[in-house]
Ligand SMILES: O=C(O)c1ccc[n+]([C@@H]2O[C@H](COP(=O)([O-])O)[C@@H](O)[C@H]2O)c1
């Protein structure tokens with residue numbers, strides 16, 4: 142399924158890009174006056190292979206939840222049980238992601254890809270558990286390559302299912318206590334940046350815990366033979382090995398979710414640092430995937446900016462958020478819709494009889 146998904150991904154269509162650019166310039170506004178929103182609309186046209194691109198709604202948020210063996214090393218101030226407790230909160234509609242999703246008119250699906258506890262079946266919950274949490278990435282591989290591929294495929298299945306139900310935009314979400322440690326390790330591996338430059342304070346840690354966290358990220362790269370950098374030019378097997386070594390099940394599933402959206406030409410709005418790390422994995426498997434992604438926001442985690450720079454993506458929202466769950470992606474969704482709606486609704490100089498500025 143992974144190979145088939147990768148084979149279906151196409152880069153941005155140059156003709157749709159050119160048409161969208163020309164159309165933007167015919168609309169009744171000074172050229173370029175919608176700034177980055179013009180780029181977003183053009184980007185979605187390239188991704189869809191059509192100008193104007195289809196409206197990116199309805200949108201669906203998928204929150205991939207999993208636990209992390211590295212939690213035992215004291216990298217997060219929160220107990221691991223908060224992962225399963227927050228899954229229950231999402232299903233009950235009580236989390237920030239639920240409030241933002243309600244505001245934006247977005248559906249919420251929660252996917253258990255590796256929570257350490259067993260969850261009862263519930264409406265809105267998809268159970269695709271690979272294992273009860275990963276192994277400790279600072280002692281050896283967090284998961285096997287086979288598990289990484291199964292988690293990737295779980296993400297592809299969720300993307301396909303949401304699209305089959307009518308979603309025309311996917312939004313990434315995550316929940317996993319300690320997952321900013323795995324994110325930092327992945328970002329270090331895929332950008333070549335030093336662990337000290339891409340490790341952040343996650344949910345909020347003091348200086349002592351922070352220094353320990355940087356050391357653990359560094360150790361994870363050494364123990365797993367990942368010092369040196371994995372680029373989109375490297376073979377996919379290298380990217381999968383790195384993902385399995387230092388990733389989480391939610392990172393793997395998110396990479397699959399992003400690939401699944403791209404393969405169906407449905408745009409994917411990326412949330413924060415966990416999504417950024419997953420997008421690096423997806424881009425190492427197929428660089429064309431980034432043409433189908435919009436960076437919803439820039440998180441306060443330093444690794445997120447590094448990931449976005451490496452991917453060549455510009456974040457739409459920059460509000461020092463560091464929550465995850467998909468919250469930054471949800472805030473960006475109405476902006477992406479507005480950018481595309483301009484392409485559908487706004488009159489041209491010709492049709493409205495407005496005088497164009499002489500060139
Ligand atoms: O999205 C982000 O950029 C982000 C930044 C910091 C923390 N988080 C969330 O906080 C949790 C991980 O934080 P930590 O400190 O336990 O590694 C996890 O559930 C993430 O969704 C998310």
Ligand SMILES: Cc1cc2nc[nH]c2cc1C
Nearest residue numbers: 219223316344464465466
């Ligand atoms: C309460 C809480 C909510 C979260 N949502 C995403 N990560 C989280 C981490 C904590 C600790």
